[in-house]
Structure formats: C-alpha cells, structure tokens
Amino acid sequence: MSEKVLELEHVNAYYRENRQRKQILKDVTFSIYEGDIVGLVGASGSGKSTLCKAVLGLLKEYDGEIRHFTNRPQMVFQDPFRSLNPRKTIGWILEEPLKIHTRLSAKERKEQACKYLEKVHLSGEFYDRYPRELSGGQRQRVSLALALISGAKFILADEPLSALDVTVQAQILQLLKELKDSEGVSYLFVSHDIDVVSMICNRVLFLKDGHITEIEREQGKDANL
Numbered sequence: 001m002s003e004k005v006l007e008l009e010h011v012n013a014y015y016r017e018n019r020q021r022k023q024i025l026k027d028v029t030f031s032i033y034e035g036d037i038v039g040l041v042g043a044s045g046s047g048k049s050t051l052c053k054a055v056l057g058l059l060k061e062y063d064g065e066i067r068h069f070t071n072r073p074q075m076v077f078q079d080p081f082r083s084l085n086p087r088k089t090i091g092w093i094l095e096e097p098l099k100i101h102t103r104l105s106a107k108e109r110k111e112q113a114c115k116y117l118e119k120v121h122l123s124g125e126f127y128d129r130y131p132r133e134l135s136g137g138q139r140q141r142v143s144l145a146l147a148l149i150s151g152a153k154f155i156l157a158d159e160p161l162s163a164l165d166v167t168v169q170a171q172i173l174q175l176l177k178e179l180k181d182s183e184g185v186s187y188l189f190v191s192h193d194i195d196v197v198s199m200i201c202n203r204v205l206f207l208k209d210g211h212i213t214e215i216e217r218e219q220g221k222d223a224n225l
C-alpha cells in the first residue's frame with residue numbers, strides 16, 4: 001500500500017464579501033498517495049484555486065483537517081514566466097533552495113543544479129540562461145526541476161499545460177509521468193480540460209457546487225503512457 005502524502009477531511013472554505021460569508025468548498029474529503037496523479041477538474045469559478053490555496057495553507061477561513069505527510073508541496077503554475085525570477089539565471093534560481101536549506105559548496109550546488117536540469121531533459125547550457133531566453137515548455141521544465149530540487153514529493157500543478165502548444169503539452173505530460181516513476185512524486189493536476197486529465201491521471205476529482213466527487217481510472221489508459 002502506498003504512503004499517504006496528503007489528506008483533507010471535511011474541509012469547508014469561505015470567502016467574505018460585503019460582510020457576507022460565502023461558502024466555496026463544502027465537506028471536501030480526499031487523500032493523495034505516493035505515485036498518484038490526481039486530476040482536479042471543474043468549471044470556471046467552481047473553486048479549484050480555492051482548493052489549491054487550502055492545500056498550500058493560504059486560506060484564511062476554513063475548517064476541517066488538512067494534513068501533509070511529506071515536505072510542503074511545491075507549485076507549478078500555468079505561466080512559469082511569472083514564477084521564475086526574470087533577473088536571475090536558471091542556475092541561480094535552481095540553487096536558491098540549496099543555499100537556504102543545505103551547506104553545499106558553490107561547486108556542489110552547480111553540480112546539483114545541472115543534475116536536476118538533466119532530469120527534466122535540459123542540457124547544462126541552460127544553467128547560464130535567463131527565463132526570457134527559454135520557450136514556454138523549457139520554462140515549465142525548469143519549474144519542475146525547481147520543485148524537485150526543493151525536495152518536493154508532492155507537486156501542485158495548476159493548469160501547467162494551458163500556455164503550451166499541443167506537441168509541447170504531450171512532451172510535458174510525458175515528463176510528469178517519468179518524474180513520477182523516477183522521483184516518486186505525486187501530483188494534484190488542476191485542469192478544466194478533461195481530455196488532458198484523462199491522459200495522465202489515475203484518479204480524477206470533480207468539483208461542482210463546492211462538493212467533490214471522485215472517479216478511479218486505470219492509469220494512463222487513454223494515452224498509453
């Protein structure tokens with residue numbers, strides 16, 4: 001049996017608007033296990049971002065239990081250009097968590113950064129480049145390398161493919177699957193596109209009117225992944 005990485009139990013979440021309390025999530029209960037790729041699907045405004053904020057501990061008003069069993073999750077965003085510091089090189093960006101959390105020397109940090117670039121199939125030549133010098137798909141690869149080098153075992157991917165064209169989408173989907181196998185990461189994969197979700201996710205959560213319903217899928221069935 002796989003280890004649990006995240007558990008939500010009876011989570012209700014609210015926003016305040018004109019002094020009124022508006023409930024967005026209603027009695028949301030689910031778990032994510034090691035090696036899971038869980039899709040989170042719902043119409044615009046159904047509460048997907050609110051659920052992500054809850055998981056990341058960014059919601060002010062909620063009740064219920066949210067338990068993490070690994071390091072804090074890392075986010076991969078729709079537009080990684082906004083999450084990668086435009087003034088820093090890719091090497092600097094990848095080494096930052098190592099500067100904060102480890103005592104590695106500059107040489108060792110560089111080796112690690114290059115190792116993680118390799119894991120996402122980018123060559124060492126990207127080390128000295130700036131985010132603006134990368135394509136959307138390459139930036140998404142750097143975001144994944146950054147999540148991994150930060151020690152994430154659970155990645156929250158919020159519409160990670162929607163800014164990419166179809167060919168690049170397929171490559172990033174393949175990479176997500178590969179990293180799940182090689183690095184043992186799990187994902188909560190947020191999307192409004194059920195086709196994309198059905199290509200990669202082994203479980204799908206549907207969010208409607210604040211409630212979650214879940215279906216189990218046979219993993220990678222539609223995509224031969």
Ligand SMILES: Nc1ncnc2c1ncn2[C@@H]1O[C@H](COP(=O)(O)OP(=O)(O)OP(=O)(O)O)[C@@H](O)[C@H]1O
Pocket residue numbers: 015016017024042043044045046047048049050051192
């Ligand atoms: N800070 C806030 N204050 C008040 N209401 C909010 C706030 N943030 C979101 N909402 C409302 O909560 C509901 C859920 O929003 P949320 O952003 O979670 O939806 P979503 O499913 O992520 O939508 P989308 O797919 O369009 O990004 C919406 O009705 C939205 O207007």
